[in-house]
Amino acid sequence: MGTVEPATRLRADAQRNRDLIISAAKTVFASRGPDVPMEEIAKESGVGVGTLYRRFPDRDALIRAVAADNLGQILDKVRAAMAEEPTGWDALARIMRLSTDLRLSVALTASSERSLEIIRGDEKITELRRTLMGALDEVVTLAQREKTVRQDVGGGDVAVLCSLLLQKVRSLSEEGLEFATERCVAIMLDGLRASASNPLPGRPLTKNDVKH
CATH class of the missing domain: 1.10.10.60 (Homeodomain-like)
Structure with a gap:
């Protein structure tokens, strides 16, 4: 042997x-x-x-490694949604429900200026974020071509919506917390539908509007 x-x-x-x-x-x-x-x-x-x-x-090296690993896993899930879902809308809906996976990335960047500085100064993480934002743009563009997503939104809008889903609402009951995120995703998706009638202020947010 x-x-x-x-x-x-x-x-x-x-x-x-x-x-x-x-x-x-x-x-x-x-x-x-x-x-x-x-x-x-x-x-x-x-x-x-x-x-x-x-x-x-040191701690900086560990924070960089954790952030890169987390973003890499999210990117893999986004790509899987794009490859496996039959339409751009289905891929977008699946990605919106990945918001909980983004919680660590947000926690790392929002908890302290030091951790934000560490992450933004890392080339690998910056490239992962650029790639992730590019993938979101692709999904939105595909769904717009299918005429399922309104024309006045961009990938940056989706990124901001996902970030908003991660905010902690301490006033909610434990029972409410169980389904609050799912309800918010449903409300946001309705607002992204091409059938939404009210025009949005400003212009679509793109990947260039989201800091890497």
Whole structure:
């Protein structure tokens, strides 16, 4: 029987530890923000503090890695919606319901000026955001060609609507919170329909209006 090469096993272990750390950091950052002590993230991930710092030498590196991983997963889901849904409208509706997946990205950028600076200064993250905004533009344009989405909106409008869905409404009851997001998505989608009669003020928001 063959054995796994030590170098291959080490690479696999390193990747496993990295995945565990990022997964734990996502959970902690989403609930408590990015300023949680690194030791707590190590504990949550089940790896030693030394292992965490070998993979991510400081908090900035971990924030960048978590943001890039999160945006990459969202982009994959957006592309899947575009490839799998039969119409541009169906893809748009599916993407709007991905808003909860954006919660971590918003939490990271809204929680502190420092985390926003870290994320905006990273070229990989900037490119992921550009690509994601380009995909939203494509979906909106496709649905407009199908005459299912009103002509006076752009991908930037959809991005802003998704961000609004993530705002915490503390006055809602626990029961109301369970279906509030779904209701808001339905209301927003109705407003995006080509049949919507009231004109919108200003001009369509595009990817150039959304800061990367």
